[in-house]
Amino acid sequence: MLGVSSSSCFSDTTYGTTSNGAINGLSWGMGTILPDTSGPYISVQIHGLTYRYKMVKDPDTDAKVYVRNEDAVNGGYVFEEVDDWSKVPGGTIQKYFRFPYIDSSRWGDGSMTVEGDGEIKDPFMVYNYRQVIDEELQKCYLTPLADPQCPGFDAALANYLNNLQEPTVDDPFYDEWVQANLSLDEEAEAQEQEEQVEEPEEEVLLEKQLGAESSIDEMVDTTEQASILAALAQVPKIEPYYIITIPGGEYKDVLEFESTDIPDNPRAMRSFATDEKHQTMVRSQYNKEQ
Numbered sequence: 282m283l284g285v286s287s288s289s290c291f292s293d294t295t296y297g298t299t300s301n302g303a304i305n306g307l308s309w310g311m312g313t314i315l316p317d318t319s320g321p322y323i324s325v326q327i328h329g330l331t332y333r334y335k336m337v338k339d340p341d342t343d344a345k346v347y348v349r350n351e352d353a354v355n356g357g358y359v360f361e362e363v364d365d366w367s368k369v370p371g372g373t374i375q376k377y378f379r380f381p382y383i384d385s386s387r388w389g390d391g392s393m394t395v396e397g398d399g400e401i402k403d404p405f406m407v408y409n410y411r412q413v414i415d416e417e418l419q420k421c422y423l424t425p426l427a428d429p430q431c432p433g434f435d436a437a438l439a440n441y442l443n444n445l446q447e448p449t450v451d452d453p454f455y456d457e458w459v460q461a462n463l464s465l466d467e468e469a470e471a472q473e474q475e476e477q478v479e480e481p482e483e484e485v486l487l488e489k490q491l492g493a494e495s496s497i498d499e500m501v502d503t504t505e506q507a508s509i510l511a512a513l514a515q516v517p518k519i520e521p522y523y524i525i526t527i528p529g530g531e532y533k534d535v536l537e538f539e540s541t542d543i544p545d546n547p548r549a550m551r552s553f554a555t556d557e558k559h560q561t562m563v564r565s566q567y568n569k570e571q
Contacts, residue, residue: 295412303332303404308392311350315385316412326382329409333375334393335402336366343367344397348406351389359387366399373403382411 297316302309318325338344344366352359364374393404431437 293414295414297410297412299408299410302391302406302408303334303393307394307401307404308390309406310390311385311388311408314408315388315410318385324413324415325385325410326413327385327388327408327410328382329377329379330360331375331377331405331407331409332362332393333373333403333405335373336364336371336399337402338366338371338399340370341368342398344395344399346399346401347392347394347396349394350391352387353389354387359383359389367397371399375405379409385410 295316299314302311302314315327316325317323332348334346336344336346346364346366348360348362348364349358350360351357360378362376362378388408391406393401393406395401
């Protein structure tokens with residue numbers, strides 16, 4: 282079977298053509314040539330068919346050929362075509378039919394039958410169909426626990442919880458593996474404690490200096506600071522900076538600028554006139570178009 286597939290976020294649709302239903306005889310079952318429709322999420326609709334056969338008969342005899350598919354739901358025939366070969370010589374006939382999508386559940390057994398004097402040779406019958414798979418229904422059908430909106434979710438969840446058992450591990454290799462990992466964890470923890478004990482003295486001292494509980498005496502040499510303040514407080518060493526007189530006075534301006542008139546730039550005036558002329562020409566073009 283050949284088909285072209287197109288999909289969306291909700292369904293997957295495949296179009297195709299069946300194999301020859303009449304390859305083994307003049308009657309056939311549709312279940313042997315149509316795609317599988319066992320899941321409730323799969324639907325197949327037939328929208329066309331093609332048949333062909335060779336009629337062998339005497340031109341003077343009467344004969345009719347009935348090509349049919351039974352209607353498995355309503356009774357009668359979902360498809361029926363009659364070829365009248367009365368008083369005509371035999372030959373090959375081929376016909377095409379297209380119709381609205383009809384669900385495959387209605388398409389019963391197919392057949393080609395002769396009424397009168399004649400024989401059918403090389404029968405050929407194929408159907409055009411589309412197969413639609415509803416992905417949401419498929420997900421729920423295969424795994425009811427996939428979505429709380431799936432039909433039967435509550436029953437499937439209850440069944441899952443009732444059958445849930447506490448896992449038991451009775452495997453000597455598993456126990457050995459667990460013990461080995463516990464030993465590795467203990468060794469790593471002991472090594473970490475040793476590293477914490479053997480911290481460098483410099484790091485300990487720095488942590489102590491930066492800690493909130495450190496006192497001023499531990500962070501600053503208060504004796505040296507007191508001697509510096511005492512030296513700065515001596516009046517004889519500071520007083521000379523207050524009695525120095527810096528000579529000053531009045532500095533008069535010595536530069537004078539004469540007032541002059543700056544003439545207009547004629548080149549700039551000509552440029553303005555040229556720009557105005559250009560703008561007038563541009564406007565005139567738009568004015569003509571309007």
